[in-house]
Amino acid sequence: MEMLGLYPTWLEPMVGSGWVVAIISTIHVLASHTSVGAAMVFAYLAVVAYRQDKPELLDYIKKYGMFLLVFSYVIGSITGPGIWFSTTVASPRGISALIHSFVWKWATEWVFFVIEVVGVYLVVYLVGKVDQKTHMRIAVIFGLASYTTMLIIIGILSFMMWPGKEVWFTEGGYLNGFYGANTFAQLAMRTAFMFTMTAVVGGIVASGIKELAFKKAMLRRLAVLGIVSTLAGSLLFQWYLHTLPEQAHIVLENRLPDYFQPALMMVLSGILAYFLFTLVMPRLIVPAIAGVMTVAILVFGLWPEEVARESIRKPFVAGQYVYSNQVIARDVPGLGIKSEIPLLEEKGFLQSHVFLPENLRTVTPDNARAVGHALAMTACSNCHSLTDTGIRPLAKYFGGNTDVGDIKDYLLGALATGNTLYMPKIPLTDSEAEALAVYIGALKDDTVAENYAATRKPLAQAGEK
16 A cells, blocks of 8 residues: 655643754754854954953953853754754654755855864964964864854745755756755845844953953944945845745735734834944943843744744745645655645545554544544644644634534645635545544544544434345
8 A cells, every 4th residue: 555654743741842852942043143144243353352452352352252162052952952852753754855965055054063163172272372363264164164154044934934946856966956045045134134143142241351441342233234234235135035936925915914913013123222222332331131122033033933934945945846734845856755635636635645543544423523633733743733722722713613524624625626815735535534523623622532422423323234
């Protein structure tokens, strides 16, 4: 029997696997973007320090570098593998798609990451211990290596939104998949905002400087960097939006809350206000204030941005051919990949999912809810939580309706045909749609499954006779 190559589903019952990945990723973005931006700033400050004979800048590099070793590199080294682990269990076929398309790009990124990690130690611990020219070269190499890691990751992130060129689907080739309109727009936008993060986090270190004149000078440097980068990032964000596929704009217009754009403007305005205050009154900035601002950017800036970016990529998780629920949605001749939609249309999930328990492969009045739960985990839980908490709770999408017939009609009329704004086409057999409808109805009313069983049992027994 032909079967789907689906893996077992990882279900986080409280918030959903999507939020687990998002929480880890948001923390990692703050740490990684700060480290890359700081590496570039270190290279600049090292050149200025040696050419203009300003040893105090080297002292700042050393202090900020020591802070980075804990803040960015320790946290980043924990959350980095955390992302790999959580995304691998939440989206195994999505990660497989990235590895099969960009295995050598990943290898290249790891090489430059090793240079980056070694570089930060050298930059910090060799201040005053090697000649100026050598130390300056180390700082520049450190900065360039750090930025290269970002360039590679952005190309892969852009592929997750959509491949660089349409010809990639038929011919393959990592260059066709890697370089697209979205790649450089996203790189430019993230480059700007990484300097914003670097300026805010750098303020934690600069605000603790004892010598008042140097503290003011350093905080003003960071404030100017933050103002310019925030304004540039806001403008580049518009460019980024224009490079998104049509499906992403549909999600932007119909799925993100109405307050998202005003809230984003308020966050950017708050960041600019903080930098303006720092520029005018640097002596009032203390580590606690800078620390609170860092947390504010994490919670009110990065978190909504990362959630929005993940949302607008739906219903795909990679390359516009792997659905978020891991089903292969289209042929990719360039990689020898066949769509699994025809198999689902012919046999459905219950007869083609390898890891489904045998007692759930046939729907009966007694197991309908359990079968529906299994289908919801397989087909829905990667995007929707199955409780009232977490991301996009499944039950809320049916307006409180608990009528099995109504829910089934929607599942067959919209979801199974792909006749929705943004959700994937997931073919369901009649019995699968009914079982899933029982489960969805029972999310709001526990008696739905009992009433269904009580109604269907006599019919089933009569049919057997």
